[in-house]
Amino acid sequence: MGSNLKEIRWHGRGGMGAKTAATLVAAAALHEGKFSQGFPEYGPERMGAPVIGYTRISDEPIRRHQPIDKPDYVVILDETLIKQVNVTGGMGPDSILVVNTKASPAEVRKTAELEGGKVYTVDATSIALDTIGRNIPNTPMIGALIKASGVLEMDTIKHDIETKLLKKLGQKIVDGNIAATERAFDEVKGEDD
Numbered sequence: 118m119g120s121n122l123k124e125i126r127w128h129g130r131g132g133m134g135a136k137t138a139a140t141l142v143a144a145a146a147l148h149e150g151k152f153s154q155g156f157p158e159y160g161p162e163r164m165g166a167p168v169i170g171y172t173r174i175s176d177e178p179i180r181r182h183q184p185i186d187k188p189d190y191v192v193i194l195d196e197t198l199i200k201q202v203n204v205t206g207g208m209g210p211d212s213i214l215v216v217n218t219k220a221s222p223a224e225v226r227k228t229a230e231l232e233g234g235k236v237y238t239v240d241a242t243s244i245a246l247d248t249i250g251r252n253i254p255n256t257p258m259i260g261a262l263i264k265a266s267g268v269l270e271m272d273t274i275k276h277d278i279e280t281k282l283l284k285k286l287g288q289k290i291v292d293g294n295i296a297a298t299e300r301a302f303d304e305v306k307g308e309d310d
Contacts, residue, residue: 127170129194134255139170145277146174217241222308237265239305249293256294257301
């Protein structure tokens with residue numbers, strides 16, 4: 118596998134959309150002509166239980182099919198998981214951590230006891246409540262990930278949100294999710310911001 122493989126691990130709770138985010142980002146990568154995988158790790162899925170999703174994106178065929186243990190990017194949809202689950206496990210010196218929180222990147226680094234890598238934060242919960250009307254922070258976290266990583270184009274993800282959600286949820290929900298994605302893209306903060 119070439120060095121262009123990018124691996125993303127999503128940590129959330131049942132009902133927050135981690136699985137949907139993992140598969141939506143993978144589908145968007147396909148639309149950019151890349152190879153991708155997006156899948157959840159199944160366990161005792163119930164509302165509020167910790168869940169994990171995985172996304173791989175590459176310019177070459179992907180031959181791995183196991184969970185991601187050395188992620189390039191870790192996206193945390195619920196900051197309380199930092200002290201409950203080993204969310205930073207396997208992160209390397211160049212890995213990027215993107216967290217849904219009101220805390221600063223420096224505060225998250227300290228809480229997560231993270232050495233190396235880069236930390237980005239965004240208040241995806243407030244964004245979701247403002248734009249969608251529900252605490253489902255997955256699409257804002259996709260926007261934050263895109264800004265922090267550059268793995269996809271914003272136009273591609275907006276198109277895929279519309280394609281995936283329109284028939285199921287309607288135009289108003291689609292518009293809210295697109296607005297949430299764009300707003301998080303604009304509001305995400307890194308340690309150097």
